[in-house]
Amino acid sequence: xxxxxxxxxxxxxxxxxxxxxxxxxxxxxxxxxxxxxxxxxxxxxxxxxxxxxxxxxxxxxxxxxxxxxxxxxxxxxxxxxxxxxxxxxxxxxxxxxxxxxxxxxxxxxxxxxxxxxxxxxxxxxxxxxxxxxxxxxxxxxxxxxxxxxxxxxxxxxxxxxxxxxxxxxxxxxxxxxxxxxxxxxxxxxxxxxxxxxxxxxxxxxxxxxxxxxxxxxxxxxxxxxxxxxxxxxxxxxxxxxxxxxxxxxxxxxxxxxxxxxxxxxxxxxxxxxxxxxxxxxxxxx
Numbered sequence: 001x002x003x004x005x006x007x008x009x010x011x012x013x014x015x016x017x018x019x020x021x022x023x024x025x026x027x028x029x030x031x032x033x034x035x036x037x038x039x040x041x042x043x044x045x046x047x048x049x050x051x052x053x054x055x056x057x058x059x060x061x062x063x064x065x066x067x068x069x070x071x072x073x074x075x076x077x078x079x080x081x082x083x084x085x086x087x088x089x090x091x092x093x094x095x096x097x098x099x100x101x102x103x104x105x106x107x108x109x110x111x112x113x114x115x116x117x118x119x120x121x122x123x124x125x126x127x128x129x130x131x132x133x134x135x136x137x138x139x140x141x142x143x144x145x146x147x148x149x150x151x152x153x154x155x156x157x158x159x160x161x162x163x164x165x166x167x168x169x170x171x172x173x174x175x176x177x178x179x180x181x182x183x184x185x186x187x188x189x190x191x192x193x194x195x196x197x198x199x200x201x202x203x204x205x206x207x208x209x210x211x212x213x214x215x216x217x218x219x220x221x222x223x224x225x226x227x228x229x230x231x232x233x234x235x236x237x238x239x240x241x242x243x244x245x246x247x248x249x250x251x252x253x254x255x256x257x258x259x260x261x262x263x264x265x266x267x268x269x270x271x272x273x274x275x276x277x278x279x280x281x282x283x284x285x
Contacts (some may be wrong), residue, residue: 033265034284045278046222051146052262052269053206060256061131066115067212071141071251072100074252077214081275085232086150087167090189095166098141105144111166118142120197125214132208136253137200137261143235154216156183167228177228181215192240195233196263197254197269198225204259223274234275242267 028088040051045201062070075083089095096112104115120138132138146165156179158172167187175185186194202209202217202224212218218230223230250264263270274283 014258021092037132037262037266037284038259039282041111042281044272044281048269049203049222049224049281050206052203052273056200056204056259056262058133059078059135059137059204059259061134061257062136064117064134067134067136068104070136070256071117074136074249075141075258076100080104082141083195084115084142085140085186085190086118086146086165086169087111088187088189089167089233090187098143108144108148111143111145115141116144116147118147118150121217122214124207125216125218126153126178126205126212127175129208132201132205135201135204136257137204138197147220152214153182153184154179154214154229155198156185156229158183158185176232177266179215179228181228188240189235190240190285192242193246194248195240196242196270198229199237199263199273200261203262203273225274230274234270237263237267237270 015268024155037052037055039055040048043051050076068252070080077083077199080099082100084098085097087096098115103114105116108114118140119133120140121132123133126132128158143165146169149163149165150169150170153171154174156174157176161170161172162182163171169187170185172185174180198217206221209218209224210221215226217225219226220244225233250261254260266284268277268285269282271277272280
């Protein structure tokens with residue numbers, strides 16, 4: 001499987017070199033993606049999820065120490081600063097920012113002190129096991145203090161909050177579905193990003209996720225996401241569509257790990273795996 005993915009990766013790079021940059025909104029990798037995902041055509045629901053696992057599973061992850069340098073390719077803003085979804089102020093000016101090679105955590109007392117390597121899926125949920133521990137598709141550079149306030153809380157939607165970050169991320173009691181415990185809510189701009197991160201993780205690690213223990217995911221290989229969280233993530237996925245940031249990050253991680261997040265390449269896959277089209281076979285458009 002790894003040899004197949006490596007050859008496919010080389011094919012993507014060669015295709016990218018041969019094609020002119022697309023300025024019409026088209027994806028220059030479309031034909032290769034069609035080949036990459038060709039085996040999932042005609043499948044739906046759990047069968048589709050398994051077919052995706054067979055494509056993206058067993059990524060060639062870096063060591064955890066190498067993740068710091070990888071962020072310079074996967075999470076860099078146009079001005080060269082760290083793209084931190086926990087401190088970014090979409091549509092406005094961030095109160096603070098981080099530069100690569102500076103302010104790596106370390107110790108911290110407040111927001112803006114340093115940034116670290118955040119597991120979007122808390123490592124305690126999968127017992128810190130590899131390769132999940134250093135899979136870049138769920139590792140993000142984030143403010144250390146905000147990351148600490150989140151801890152291993154599940155993601156959710158907060159009504160009355162007990163704490164709020166500078167950019168509006170919140171901690172408080174969940175109001176989504178029938179789960180009433182404390183959760184962490186990211187800002188609206190990045191809710192779809194996190195939903196697609198969760199979709200990727202429970203798919204790429206289909207053979208492991210049943211053993212994960214959390215109030216949000218795990219316990220089985222399909223659907224692998226608790227019903228209250230699945231309803232919320234699908235809504236986030238629909239309301240916050242794939243952004244240019246995510247597409248660029250997907251390509252950058254692919255160049256490192258030799259696998260992709262299919263829910264970024266083909267957002268409609270989420271509907272055919274878990275959503276309102278899970279009883280309809282998927283085909284690449």
